[in-house]
Amino acid sequence: MPTDGEFDRIRAMLSVASALDPSDQVVIGPGDDAAVVHPRPNESIVLSTDLSIEGVHFRRDWLTWESIGYRAAAAALSDLAAMAARPVGILVSLAMPSELDTAVYEQITCGLTACLRPADAVLLGGDTSRSPGPVMIDVVAVGGVETAIGRSGALPGDELWVTGRLGGAAAAVLALQSGLEPGPGDRRSFERPAPRWREARWLAQRDAMSAAIDLSDGLAGDAAHLARASGVRLEICVDRLPVASSLESWSDSSVSLAIAAGGGEDYELLFAARPGVMSDVRDEFQTTFGLELSRIGHVVDGGGVGWVDRAGEPSVSPAAAGFDHFTDPV
Amino acid sequence: MPTDGEFDRIRAMLSVASALDPSDQVVIGPGDDAAVVHPRPNESIVLSTDLSIEGVHFRRDWLTWESIGYRAAAAALSDLAAMAARPVGILVSLAMPSELDTAVYEQITCGLTACLRPADAVLLGGDTSRSPGPVMIDVVAVGGVETAIGRSGALPGDELWVTGRLGGAAAAVLALQSGLEPGPGDRRSFERPAPRWREARWLAQRDAMSAAIDLSDGLAGDAAHLARASGVRLEICVDRLPVASSLESWSDSSVSLAIAAGGGEDYELLFAARPGVMSDVRDEFQTTFGLELSRIGHVVDGGGVGWVDRAGEPSVSPAAAGFDHFTDPV
Numbered sequence: 155m156p157t158d159g160e161f162d163r164i165r166a167m168l169s170v171a172s173a174l175d176p177s178d179q180v181v182i183g184p185g186d187d188a189a190v191v192h193p194r195p196n197e198s199i200v201l202s203t204d205l206s207i208e209g210v211h212f213r214r215d216w217l218t219w220e221s222i223g224y225r226a227a228a229a230a231l232s233d234l235a236a237m238a239a240r241p242v243g244i245l246v247s248l249a250m251p252s253e254l255d256t257a258v259y260e261q262i263t264c265g266l267t268a269c270l271r272p273a274d275a276v277l278l279g280g281d282t283s284r285s286p287g288p289v290m291i292d293v294v295a296v297g298g299v300e301t302a303i304g305r306s307g308a309l310p311g312d313e314l315w316v317t318g319r320l321g322g323a324a325a326a327v328l329a330l331q332s333g334l335e336p337g338p339g340d341r342r343s344f345e346r347p348a349p350r351w352r353e354a355r356w357l358a359q360r361d362a363m364s365a366a367i368d369l370s371d372g373l374a375g376d377a378a379h380l381a382r383a384s385g386v387r388l389e390i391c392v393d394r395l396p397v398a399s400s401l402e403s404w405s406d407s408s409v410s411l412a413i414a415a416g417g418g419e420d421y422e423l424l425f426a427a428r429p430g431v432m433s434d435v436r437d438e439f440q441t442t443f444g445l446e447l448s449r450i451g452h453v454v455d456g457g458g459v460g461w462v463d464r465a466g467e468p469s470v471s472p473a474a475a476g477f478d479h480f481t482d483p484v
Numbered sequence: 485m486p487t488d489g490e491f492d493r494i495r496a497m498l499s500v501a502s503a504l505d506p507s508d509q510v511v512i513g514p515g516d517d518a519a520v521v522h523p524r525p526n527e528s529i530v531l532s533t534d535l536s537i538e539g540v541h542f543r544r545d546w547l548t549w550e551s552i553g554y555r556a557a558a559a560a561l562s563d564l565a566a567m568a569a570r571p572v573g574i575l576v577s578l579a580m581p582s583e584l585d586t587a588v589y590e591q592i593t594c595g596l597t598a599c600l601r602p603a604d605a606v607l608l609g610g611d612t613s614r615s616p617g618p619v620m621i622d623v624v625a626v627g628g629v630e631t632a633i634g635r636s637g638a639l640p641g642d643e644l645w646v647t648g649r650l651g652g653a654a655a656a657v658l659a660l661q662s663g664l665e666p667g668p669g670d671r672r673s674f675e676r677p678a679p680r681w682r683e684a685r686w687l688a689q690r691d692a693m694s695a696a697i698d699l700s701d702g703l704a705g706d707a708a709h710l711a712r713a714s715g716v717r718l719e720i721c722v723d724r725l726p727v728a729s730s731l732e733s734w735s736d737s738s739v740s741l742a743i744a745a746g747g748g749e750d751y752e753l754l755f756a757a758r759p760g761v762m763s764d765v766r767d768e769f770q771t772t773f774g775l776e777l778s779r780i781g782h783v784v785d786g787g788g789v790g791w792v793d794r795a796g797e798p799s800v801s802p803a804a805a806g807f808d809h810f811t812d813p814v
Contacts, residue, residue, distance in 0.1 A: 181528050182634055187566035188532035190632045198511050199529045202518035203577045209616040236517035247533045247622045286539040287617015292577045294624050302520045304512055
């Protein structure tokens with residue numbers, strides 16, 4: 155039930171978003187009762203929602219409005235990446251305290267579109283409302299996919315791989331919680347996470363992923379989701395975790411491992427691959443994307459997640475040391 | 485970033501929602517990184533979001549949790565109706581104060597599914613989070629359509645029609661605001677609005693709608709949206725408005741007309757029809773659906789909305805009397 159002021163804000167958002175090229179798959183875009191999207195031949199439509207709530211997922215004093223918008227879109231597009239889907243667009247529901255003016259809507263939309271533009275994705279629609287409490291942003295990601303990669307396809311014997319490095323975003327949150335400015339690499343990991351949809355599609359086209367999940371909650375938690383969905387056990391070698399470069403210099407490696415394994419919002423991909431498949435594609439991947447690929451473990455019979463050291467001996471979970479609050483920045 | 489408690493709540497929602505039959509178009513349902521939906525041949529996918537926020541759109545002391553869930557889903561499915569789309573399912577993002585327990589999630593889901601079931605639509609996915617403020621529900625409606633009916637197709641000469649009766653939900657809000665119990669008809673209009681997707685598809689199949697919008701903001705406001713999108717002027721006869729039966733007995737007809745024209749959340753359809761088309765289908769529609777169809781005006785050159793009396797003379801807008809607060813129940 156938008157008021158006149160809300161229509162002004164919608165118009166402000168649309169004027170920023172109209173800089174995006176229209177997509178051939180968008181039959182009706184923003185401004186009607188609903189958006190209409192036509193998938194390409196042989197494609198299905200992939201849909202996911204991602205909530206970003208002030209005081210839970212972000213703080214105004216830690217991020218610009220543009221970064222708040224960017225991260226909300228990145229979290230949603232990362233869910234598409236985890237299915238190996240191609241981004242088509244997003245719908246955005248914004249609930250905002252009435253004292254925030256049109257400029258804030260424009261800045262959030264600038265951040266949203268900064269994340270959409272490299273994907274040739276567009277703003278499809280959404281809703282706005284006054285919020286009597288915190289800012290709430292719900293981003294609906296809409297994608298297209300020929301064959302979706304789910305969480306449930308991992309089999310015993312598969313290898314476990316992860317893209318990029320882990321813990322940078324959590325290290326930034328840890329610094330901010332302590333009143334410190336994060337290092338520039340960690341600040342960038344936190345502010346401008348890169349949803350890995352291009353990487354996921356490249357791997358899927360080479361039949362390199364049997365199951366995949368994006369690391370939004372943190373490796374330890376998301377590995378448990380993948381294990382449960384596939385009905386298998388994941389054994390992860392703590393010594394193989396690719397920790398963010400800022401964490402490598404920490405004197406207490408148990409803390410840096412805890413951050414890398416327990417910290418959320420890396421938006422890297424964890425995936426299972428049939429044995430040996432990755433040896434054919436790893437170098438080309440790293441050359442193509444300038445992004446590391448690390449083999450961190452394997453899939454066995456059973457359930458849950460087991461942590462082992464380099465010798466294969468059981469190890470304590472690095473995330474068990476009470477670092478759960480890394481998944482909740484406030 | 486769900487916590488263990490949030491996963492419990494998601495499970496509670498899914499256990500309620502799993503009573504719905506799976507749909508042939510749902511390739512992957514809840515529980516993965518995203519849902520995957522496959523449209524039927526020749527169909528496009530229709531997408532809309534609808535925010536329901538405590539203190540703006542609803543109050544806990546006016547409605548059960550089940551009704552809060554039902555209304556959130558009905559508002560979203562009504563957007564599909566306005567495009568003449570067939571409901572496929574919804575995604576639901578829920579932000580809830582942490583003191584609310586799993587039973588509340590179950591009751592909200594019962595309400596959501598009560599609205600979905602008659603449409604053979606399913607819960608496709610969503611997100612949950614703690615809210616440090618009010619309850620927020622964002623429902624994403626997903627539909628399929630061969631040819632969408634937008635807001636922009638009305639032409640001068642078209643007739644203007646509306647389904648059902650108007651003002652019942654607003655009359656209920658007015659009673660509740662005054663500390664009174666609404667009449668049973670108005671209470672039902674407020675608690676259990678019927679999204680008119682069956683009616684819209686029936687009319688679209690008979691080429692009876694050139695443009696359509698659902699009445700969520702109220703007739704006066706939504707007519708202005710349709711006029712703007714079509715680049716036309718709508719002339720509406722105040723004496724032809726089908727006011728809710730509870731309003732017919734009001735002694736001051738200007739107040740009942742104000743409620744019918746300015747009150748939101750009726751979720752009836754306002755549509756334009758080419759001249760004479762409706763004379764062939766009106767009786768069959770009313771027999772098929774047991775729902776009134778009223779011709780309330782026509783489309784002319786120009787812009788905006790004009791109000792006329794039965795003689796065609798200009799009339800004051802019945803909604804101009806400061807009843808805007810009917811669109812905001814709190």
